[in-house]
Amino acid sequence: MLIGLMSTKDTQEHQYFTELAKTAKSLDMNVCKFVPENVDIESKKIKGERFDGEKEIWRAASFNLPDFVYDRCFHGLSRENNEIREKINWLKENSNFIGLGLPGKWDVYQTLKTHPLLQAFFPETVRVTTSDEIIDHLERLEKIIIKPEFGSGGLGIYLLTKTKEGATTVSTTKKGMKYDRQFESKSQLKKWLQHLLTRYSYLCQPYLELSTQKNEPFDLRILLQKNEKNQWLERGRGVRLGKPDHITSNLTTGGEALTLEAFTKKSPEAIPIIVEQTIQHILRTLPAETEAAFHRLFELGVDLGIDKKGQIWILDINSKPGRKIVQTLQPESMKEIYQAPFRYSKYLAEHLLKAGE
Structure with missing residues (x-):
């Protein structure tokens, strides 16, 4: 049985995939790894790497569709592009995915x-598409969290807090550091939020005291x-x-x-x-x-x-x-x-x- 390990990039989860491949040998299974771009719908072949169980190394190879696909693709804060989505959907129809994943x-x-x-x-959750919607929730709750619909790893999450002076503090965390930004006026805040919403789809929740x-x-x-x-x-x-x-x-x-x-x-x-x-x-x-x-x-x-x-x-x-x-x-x-x-x-x-x- 051939198990395909699919990731967004060649280097992604390399160590995990190698440990999986070593384990597969003891269970009489073969393993290959690939990225969705290298799925050829016309020839029904995939370019990627196969694991050499004897030497415990990956070798470049072209192979038929695996019996089962273990999908470990991550697409950051937004959906994958149309071409990649089409290839993944085609693969789902022509091979078996051990897990079909969840939507946003x-x-x-x-x-x-x-x-x-x-x-x-x-927690109460709403999808927000305009800066006015976010500001309305902030006015009502005084402290809100906005997070990307397709995010993971804490990326793109912001805490918005109304100050006593009527300004808004926006807080986020990047690479272990907390960053605060003050917006004195609603128009400033609105401009920043509009820019954010043009890039990603966002959800809004009340801030919960989870500390x-x-x-x-x-x-x-x-x-x-x-x-x-x-x-x-x-x-x-x-x-x-x-x-x-x-x-x-x-x-x-x-x-x-x-x-x-x-x-x-x-x-x-x-x-x-x-x-x-x-x-x-x-x-x-x-x-x-x-x-x-x-x-x-x-x-x-x-x-x-x-x-x-x-x-x-x-x-x-x-x-x-x-x-x-x-x-x-x-x-x-x-x-x-x-x-x-x-x-x-x-x-x-x-x-x-x-x-x-």
Whole structure:
């Protein structure tokens, strides 16, 4: 069986793909990797690299469509271009993806916010297309977060705060540093927002107090994957703790990873004991309901926020999650994580064969 690892760039996730390829050998599977641009629809061939299991190196190759594709493409803050999307869609029709991914954050929110077992955990979210809409929400709430619909890693997230003097402070985090910018007038703010909205599609949410007593933002990242029996398993979890007064806790924007135990010792007030029951309810419900609403999924990164009243919020559901927090805090889980795409592919092969696909 040939498993194709698809990424946005040749260099993306190279180490992860190499570990996967080494693991594949022990499970009698072959691995290739490629970028969507190199899919040739006419010849039904793909140019990329195949893994040489003997020498443990990647070699340039041309190959037929893989039996299964593990899609790890990231497209930054916006959708992929039309040509790439066309090739990915064609590949989905002509090969089997082990996970078909999720649409943008807005579509996911719109679909799940009315689910009776989940609706209490989603913060109010609106899609904003004009600067006036954002300013109206700011006037009403005095403190709002705007985030890109297709963003990840904490990029492009801004906190807007109304000051007592009637100005607006815009805060963001880049490369571990917090930046504040003051807009004295609405017209200045409007101009800046309009520029932002011409580049990306944005969502707006009330600012939630998801921080410790020392004003460090934090959230809980949980990595879930399916096993060879099509059951969802938790592979690992950890708290992402941001710097004091920063707006996000993402590791890419300067946050640190802590085990739940270490975080609870450091900030015992932050996570009440009863919260674990609610987390388990979300983990039992969310993956199956998300998959039922959209398409087949293989893995999920679920980000949960816990406010100062102990209320849990679903902040993000990512169908192409990173593994950094598990690799850092629970490295013993990595062996199972490397095996998981292949074990699930075997399940799918048997399942699809029975279904006559």
